[in-house]
Amino acid sequence: MPELPEVETVKRGLNQQIQKFSKIHSLRFLSPAIRNDLPFTKAPQASGQRILKISRRAKYLLFELDDLLLLSHLGMTGSWRFENFCQLSDLDESPKLRDHDHIEICLEDGRVLVYRDPRRFGQFEILQKQGGLARRFKNLGPEPLDEGEFTGDYLFNETRKRKAPIKSLIMDQQIVVGVGNIYASEALFLAGINPNTAGDKLTLKAAKNLVYSIREVLGDAIEFGGSTISDFRQAGGSEGYFQNIHLVYNEAGYPCAECDSTISSRVIAGRSTYWCPKCQTL
């Protein structure tokens, strides 16, 4: 589900709600069954650690503790929420848990952070602060919103000799992180580039345009609190608004907002893809 704007929205919401240096009373896994099979039911090493802040790399959330990092990927349907009044003495009787809750982090201030993920495509790992992260993230490309590395020249170079459709390439997290299926279609529309165009057919000018459009659509989506398609929610539980501004995603058969042509769709590398045949000719 969540792409970069949704994860960024969750991160900002969690940081607002984390009190200054909330201390963890206990962290426990309610189910061993999210994607990277949690090998234990309790994580005593997290007890007593403060949550200093929550940051984001690519589509991963990083809970920075005193000595540890909690790494959380939301997959398609993952979400974090706060519940009040954690029953510290008798967790099993907690009435606040729902179906598909997998992780519970009780804070000493009495609140509890709960991770829920019906489809269980999410990931969760506990890493040592020193060293673990670089290895874990070695295959991730640059952050699209950071100045400097993700430039038109960079994308042009990365797409040379690549025959795959440009849409697949901008969703490749080794080339650039954070772009998923919705924002790939949206960014290509803004740039006037057909998603089926082979990577090596991209001109330098088009690559520069596309980098600009990716930045624009991701940045705008963050301002609107992300896109709520079915179950994405901000950390406070409210919906995003950017889904109301999608120009091509899920618009097959409807008129293009720019030119009234009928929006096309086709599955590319297993993912539904949408574009305007008249506006996207590069």
Add this chain to the structure above:
DNA sequence: CGGGTTACCTGACGGC
């Protein structure tokens, strides 16, 4: 290696 397909899961929705 590069590109596509499938698997991993549950739930929502449409057609019959």
Add this chain to the structure above:
DNA sequence: TGCCGTCAGGTAACCC
């Protein structure tokens, strides 16, 4: 009502 097929924002394993 209910059954069945299809689809869903991601990643990783697998196959050619």
